[in-house]
Every structure is written in C-alpha cells, then in structure tokens.
Amino acid sequence: MNSFFKMPCSKFKYKLTILSAFLLLINGNITAQNGFSFTSGIGRYDLANIGTQWNFSERSSFEVNGGTNFGLNNKTLWSGGFSFNQVFLKPQNWKIKPGYSVGALYWTQNDEFYLFQSLSMPIMALLAYRISNTLLVRVEGGIIFSTVLTSDRKQNVISGYPDRINSNFGIKFIYKLKHNEN
Amino acid sequence: MKTSIILLFIILFSLIGCERIIYDTDNPIKGLNTRVLMHRGCGDNTDFVENTISAAEYGLTKMDGIELDIQMSKDGTLWLDHDNEVHDCDGNVIGCFQELTDLQITGAAECDGVVRYHTLESVFELMSAKYPDSYISLDIKGQYCQILSTPSVMRQMAESVKTLVKKYKMEYKVLIESSSIAFLNIMAEQNVVGQCVTCFGDIDKGIADARATDARGISLKYGKDDFNEEDISLVHKKGYGIVVWVINEPEDIDRVWKSRPDFIQTDNSDFKKYIPK
Numbered sequence: 041m042n043s044f045f046k047m048p049c050s051k052f053k054y055k056l057t058i059l060s061a062f063l064l065l066i067n068g069n070i071t072a073q074n075g076f077s078f079t080s081g082i083g084r085y086d087l088a089n090i091g092t093q094w095n096f097s098e099r100s101s102f103e104v105n106g107g108t109n110f111g112l113n114n115k116t117l118w119s120g121g122f123s124f125n126q127v128f129l130k131p132q133n134w135k136i137k138p139g140y141s142v143g144a145l146y147w148t149q150n151d152e153f154y155l156f157q158s159l160s161m162p163i164m165a166l167l168a169y170r171i172s173n174t175l176l177v178r179v180e181g182g183i184i185f186s187t188v189l190t191s192d193r194k195q196n197v198i199s200g201y202p203d204r205i206n207s208n209f210g211i212k213f214i215y216k217l218k219h220n221e222n
Numbered sequence: 223m224k225t226s227i228i229l230l231f232i233i234l235f236s237l238i239g240c241e242r243i244i245y246d247t248d249n250p251i252k253g254l255n256t257r258v259l260m261h262r263g264c265g266d267n268t269d270f271v272e273n274t275i276s277a278a279e280y281g282l283t284k285m286d287g288i289e290l291d292i293q294m295s296k297d298g299t300l301w302l303d304h305d306n307e308v309h310d311c312d313g314n315v316i317g318c319f320q321e322l323t324d325l326q327i328t329g330a331a332e333c334d335g336v337v338r339y340h341t342l343e344s345v346f347e348l349m350s351a352k353y354p355d356s357y358i359s360l361d362i363k364g365q366y367c368q369i370l371s372t373p374s375v376m377r378q379m380a381e382s383v384k385t386l387v388k389k390y391k392m393e394y395k396v397l398i399e400s401s402s403i404a405f406l407n408i409m410a411e412q413n414v415v416g417q418c419v420t421c422f423g424d425i426d427k428g429i430a431d432a433r434a435t436d437a438r439g440i441s442l443k444y445g446k447d448d449f450n451e452e453d454i455s456l457v458h459k460k461g462y463g464i465v466v467w468v469i470n471e472p473e474d475i476d477r478v479w480k481s482r483p484d485f486i487q488t489d490n491s492d493f494k495k496y497i498p499k
Contacts, residue, residue, distance in 0.1 A: 085242070149242065154426075156243070186242075191426050196452040199460055200245035201430035 076217045077176075079103055083210025085145055085160060085184055087119050093214060100126045101214075103143075114151060121145030121160075125178075127168045137168045141180055153198045160186040162208050176214040184208040246429055249461030253454075254484040257286040258493055259359050261468050262304070265489035273302040275340045279348060285494075287357030287395075289467070289487050292342060293319035294365065294379045295327055300342035300386065306367050308339070318367030320375055342383075346390040359397040359441075359465065359485065362405055373404035380408035387415055397465060397485065399441040401431075410436035418465055423448040425457065432462050439463030444478065451481035472496040 077093040091105025102124055109117040123143025141164040149156045164182030171177055186202050193199070260281030262272035270277040273291050281288035291304040307315045308322055311333035319327065331339040342360070349356055360383065365375045387396050393414035400406055401420040409417035418439035421428030428440040439462050442453075449466075457464045467487035469478050475496040478486060490496075 154243070188424075188427065191424065193426055196450075196456050197459075198245060199426055199429045199456055200243040201426050202242050203244050206242065 077101070078215045078217055079105060079212055081178075081210055081212030083107070083180070083208065083212075085119065085147065085162065085206075085208050086121070086210050087117055087147075089119065093125075095216070098127075099129055099139075100124070116150045117147065119145055119147040121147075123162070123164075125166065127166070135169060139166045139168060140164065141166050141182075145184075149202075153193070153195060154200065155190075155192040155194070156202055157189045157191075158186050158202050159189055160184050164208065174216045176216075178212045178214060179210075180212065181207070181209040244430065244433075246433060246460045248459055250459045251461055251463070253458045253463065253482060256479060256482055257357055257485050259287045259289045259357060259465075259485055259487045260285045260491075261289050261487045261489045263288050263290055263302075265491055266470070267491055271336060271338055273304060273340075274338065275344050275348065278302075278345045282349065282353045282356050284491055285488070287359070287485075288345075289359040289361060289399075290342070290345065291361045291363055292379070292383075293363055294375065294382065295319050295324050296322055297324045298378055298382055299324050300379065300382050301327060302340050302342060302345070304363070306363060306365060318365070320365050320367060343386055343390075346386050346392055349395070350390040350392065354395075357395050357397065357485070358392070359399060359487065362398060362400040362402065364402060372402075376400075376402040376405040377408050380405045383409075383415065384412060397439070397441075399465065403435055406435035406437055416463060418463070425450075425453040429457065429460055429462065437462070439465060439484070441465045441467065442483075443467060444469055444474065446474065449478070451477070454481040454483050469493075 075095060077095060079091040079093050080089065082088050086105065087107030087109050089105045089107030091103055093101045093103040095101045102122065104122045107119040121144055123141045125139060125141040127137045127139035129137060143162055145160040145162060147158055147160065162182060162184040164180040166178050166180040168176055168178045184206050186204055186206065188202055263274065263277030263281045264270035264272055265281065267280060270280055278288050278290065290302050293301045293303050293306060295301055301319055306318050308317055308319060308327055308330055310316050310330050316330055327339055331337050345358070349358060362379060365372055383398065387393060396415045398409055398415055398417040399420050400417065406417055406419060409415060416438045418441040419428060419431040419435055419437040420441045421431065422443045423445050425442065428442060432440050440457055442464055444466050454464055463484040465485040465487065466478055466483045469475055469486050469488050470490045475493060476498050479497055
C-alpha cells in the first residue's frame, strides 16, 4: 500500500517541483491573460536585441530575446536568452516603478583571435516607466555571471578569457500587442 | 523625457562593443630546462606504497624530483595522501584528515609492519639532508570533508607549507599545485615557492586562472587530443611556468619533451630512456 502512494519515479517529482515553483513565481492572476508584448532594446550583453514577452500580470513577465552587435568592432557577437521580470507596483503614485530581472543568456563571440561560446546569468535591478497604454520603457542595470562552454583559440599569440563577473546594463522598449482588458 | 531616452539609447549603442574578454599582456619568460618529477613519489613501481617516505626516496633517486599529494590534520600538520579520508587496515574510513589529530592518524598508519601515512616534514627533512638539489611538487588536495570551512582550512595549509619551506630551507625547490583560490591567494604573498593553478585541458582558462590568482604557473593535465605544443610557448610568453602531468608512454614523452615545459610528472620509472636526443 505504501508503494502505491509513492511517487513512481524521481523524474515525475522533479517536474512537479518545477511546475509548482513556476506557479509560485507567477504570483498573480494567470487567468488575467495580459497577453504578449514585443520587445526591442540595447544592452551590454543583450546587444541590439528583439524579443517577445508573455505578461503574466501587470507585474510579472517572461521574456525571450535574441541579439547581435552587427559585426561592429571587428568581432561578431550573437546572444539568445530569457528572463523573468517583475515590477513592484507600489507605491502607486510613483511614475517610475522599480523591479528586478533574472535570467540566462547564451552568447558567442567570434573574432580573429577566438571563438567563445558562453552562458551567462544576469541579475538586474530595473526601472520601468509607462509611456502610454501600450508602450513601456525599462532601464536595467546589474551584474552578470559568465561561464565558458567552449573556446577555440585560432592563433598562438594572444590569450584571453571572458570576464566571469561583469557589470551589465541596458534599455528596453516593450510594446503590448494585445490590449489588457483587466 | 523622450530626449533623455534617445540620449541613453545612443550611449548604450556605443557601449554594446564594450569588451567582455580580458586579454593577457605579454611578459615573456625563458622557461627552465625541463625537469622530471616522479608522480606520487614512486610512480608505477608497486614495490612502494605511494605518497610515503620510502616512495619519495625512490623517486628522488630516479628523477629530478617528486610529486606528492598533501592533506592536513586537525592539528595543522601536513600529511601525505591522495584521498581526504583516512582508512584503517581493513580499508574502512575512520575519518577525514582535517577531523583527526596527528595521534589518531599515526595510530591508523601502520598495517602489517608497513607505515602508510607520513608527514610532509619527514620528506622535507630527507630532501634537505640528502637531496638538496631535487625538486618537489605538492599537490594540495581540496579538504572537502568540511565544505563550509574549506577556505580557512586551505589558508591554514598554505601557512603550514610556508613554515616548512622556511624551516628546511627549501626555497626555490618547491612547487605547489592547487585549484583553491584561498590557498593561492596566501601563496601569492611570497616568491620562494612556485605556486601553480591546476588546469584540466583548457589552457586559456588556465592562463586566466593564473592571472586571477597571481599564480606563477599552470599545472596542466595532459590530454593526447587536447595537447598543443605551441600552448607551452604561449604560456611562457604570458609569463607563467608550466607543469604537465602525467606523461608515461614513449610517444607522449617524445612529444611533450620537445615542447619544453618546465616540469613533467611521470609514473614511468624508465622515463629518461625515452627522452629524445
């Protein structure tokens, strides 16, 4: 009888834990269905980026984006990542709302010396300002932790390595694609 | 407001090219004539128990020096062993080195007339008296039994090494291999021991770690497919020494020797037969 009530395998327990954490993080009315937003911006590690954001509520959102540096400064950078963003709505009379953003970012840098593929985790504070009903601007600043996945040195004269802890900053425009009826 | 945002946008656009990579400056060193160290004292010679005083003496008679693994007891004494755990004669774990006193370790040391645990001091005493020109590399093992107190334990180990080096006048004869930042930071405060940061194949990471910890060299684990002879000259060009371990096969000996690292560790007692002329 005991074994009947036991979770059949650790994989199921793992998925249940992740789902519970996800629901807890949302921390809002997920039936509110605030819909998708389009994002674009510039950041030190996010580069010139575009993406899409799912708004769980007025406070919380989940963003996926990709960026590039267009080959500037003799190197080619690409990035792709996701983040969970939360804005504190109180004090209500504040026009600029503080918040935070955490996520993960995969990026590559290719130049004449090296090809690096890295994974980074940004932890950011943010300030959000609503320009209109559909347009929000978000300025972010914080730190980013990086680890190298692969490195390929193309020569034997220069040696270098990605900075493991660095500052990160950026600005993002969020355009709400579906009008919030709640 | 809009002007401020546009201005911020322009500033940020100019900053997306901000460097994320730290490049090492050139600080070339000539490098030493390559020396060979016997791994764990006796290498692959099964007549000896590795990391013991008799193994050390065997290695010192065969090669230019030895490499030994280092642990630390609760009393702060440096002992020789590869594993953090102390075993009794039946192979059961009686505790970790840093949890046991010297008396407890000594009590467990002898089995069937063979003493399995020796102190580093006994080796330094031997080398100072009989092998003053030989080298020794100390592989500082992470004290993982008590994870929370590890940085303070590693700092204490570093101070113990410095004390012994000074006591037995082993300056410029001792190398350290460690991946502990706490340990390497203490060793960065001196210049008579060659502290090396451990590197498992990615030489660029090794150079970056050496830069970050002010290490004097890199201790590189040899991989047949990963090893690039030109990496050795790059390491020297950036101002670091290099130890390569463990080289045993004749073709590897030939290949690595020609790249001229400062030290090579081997288990092969016949290493010197395969050195290219």
